[in-house]
Amino acid sequence: MKLFAAPAFSNEKVNPYNALLYRELQQLGVEVEEYRHSKALRTPADIVHFHWPDGDINRASLGKSLQRMLLMIAMVCLFKWRGTKILWTVHNTAPHDARRPQLSNTFMQWFARRCDGFIFMSEANRAAFYQHYNPSPHSHYAIIPHGHYRSCYPPAIDSLSAKTRLGLDPTKKVLLFIGMIKPYKNIDGLMQAFNQIALGDYQLVIAGTADTAPPELRSALETLKNNRTQLFLRFIPDDELAVFMSAADTVILPYKAILNSGALLLALSYNRPVIAPHMGAVAELQKKLGRQWIYGYASDLTPTSLTHALLALEHSNRPEACPLDSYSWDKLAAQTLDFYRQSGTPAHTVATATPSDKPH
Incomplete structure (x- = not known):
């Protein structure tokens, strides 16, 4: 053939x-x-x-x-x-x-x-x-x-070492978005919601190139940044991607619309739980892998839904590795x-x- x-x-x-x-x-x-x-x-x-x-x-x-x-x-x-x-x-x-x-x-x-x-x-x-x-x-x-993307990217390293290498606060949990910055991914909405939540033991990390993003979006991200948020607005090579994933406690995909997402499988390949809108493949993967790995929120991302998602994943019991053999x-x-x-x-x-x- x-x-x-x-x-x-x-x-x-x-x-x-x-x-x-x-x-x-x-x-x-x-x-x-x-x-x-x-x-x-x-x-x-x-x-x-x-x-x-x-x-x-x-x-x-x-x-x-x-x-x-x-x-x-x-x-x-x-x-x-x-x-x-x-x-x-x-x-x-x-x-x-x-x-x-x-x-x-x-x-x-x-x-x-x-x-x-x-x-x-x-x-x-x-x-x-x-x-x-x-x-x-x-x-x-x-x-x-x-x-899945296991064996495709460099392996994870120790979480504390990863946070130190990235200049993050090692005493705080990391909520990570990683990927190209585009309007439909709702990064500004994520930052607005995060700035209003009361979970002071979390820090937000945004990592990915904004080269193709509208200038007004990049400006909005810089405006929304505070001492609880770190922006890495640049291309993330594979070896650094492993460091960011290792530093993360939770990965978030705050998209306005999502049908399929390689970023979701990437996070799960590093055994990191994911927060994402409850639609498309996210809902189906949540049903198969469990809410302890994928927390799907309904409607828009708000400070309340973000807080509930973080607390739910924080108190969930998960095995060390996400079961991805079928993928x-x-x-x-x-x-x-x-x-x-x-x-x-x-x-x-x-x-x-x-x-x-x-x-x-």
């Missing part, structure tokens, strides 16, 4: 999800190549597997965006003519930061109608997709969850390969993990 993946390995330093999946698929005998228009034009493949198909058209220049969109449309038409199967792993129903949402939505509606199959990471992911899109009646889908990449790659092999099945046949393979 020959497969072009967009992307396969090229984004590994930013997000190792794809590389972890496709290396396991290579171990299962799948011939995986990085997708390039020029290569796909010359060399037929059995499957083209897209992850963020609108990414290439989200350019600053409208002319460049239209050019890339027309090229993508031409390639999709070529794949359909050749009989190449087109699959899409739907990480997000709609992009968080599209420069031209209407143009992006028009293209994605067109693209979805021409896909032969979809991979979703949760049932909520699937439901949101079918509310938004009207795919071909001949398409089918699989629900295959996000994998290992060898198992997820096997499920993905099964879906590839079923890519020509009738529309009513749904490829999902068998009961014995589903995470518990």
Whole structure:
């Protein structure tokens, strides 16, 4: 089986999800190549597997965006003519930061109608997709969850040593947000809520690059900073990521909207409990792994909901390691390969993990 993946390995330093999946698929005998228009034009493949198909058209220049969109449309038409199967792993129903949402939505509606199959990471992911899109009646889908990141990043170190290395107060617990700073992630809302809670034994740490954030958001974060908050507004390399995770007592994802989140699996891979909105994959993972690992809050993040979440996790009994065996990449790659092999099945046949393979 020959497969072009967009992307396969090229984004590994930013997000190792794809590389972890496709290396396991290579171990299962799948011939995986990085997708390039020029290569796909010359060399037929059995499957083209897209992850963020609108990414290439989200350019600053409208002319460049239209050019890339027309090229993508031409390639999709070529794949359909050749009989190449087109699959899409739907990480997000709609992009968080599209420069031209209407143009992006028009293209994605067109693209979805021409896909032969979809991979979703949760049932909520699937439901949101079918509310938004009207795919071909001949398409089918699989629900295959996000994998963990154990053995992918440097190991954890002693918590006290980690706090000392970061210049944090070693006597206080750490509530950590780590990741790129973007408006939809609601970091300013988190800081406002944290500034109003009465738990003086906590310090808030915000770590991640704000290079692509609006200037007014970065200015707001600097304004909201006080002596209980530390800002590390820069790119966090892998070795430092392990230090931040080791220093954390709890990780928080205060997003305004969340469907799937690699950051959630990253925190759990370091055996850190997580606070996040009770929606999408967060709710499903909470049900499977337990509220002692994932505290999902309803509605908006407020000082009250943040306080309740911190106290609940503080008084929860957890094993030393979060049970993530069902989210290992060898198992997820096997499920993905099964879906590839079923890519020509009738529309009513749904490829999902068998009961014995589903995470518990």
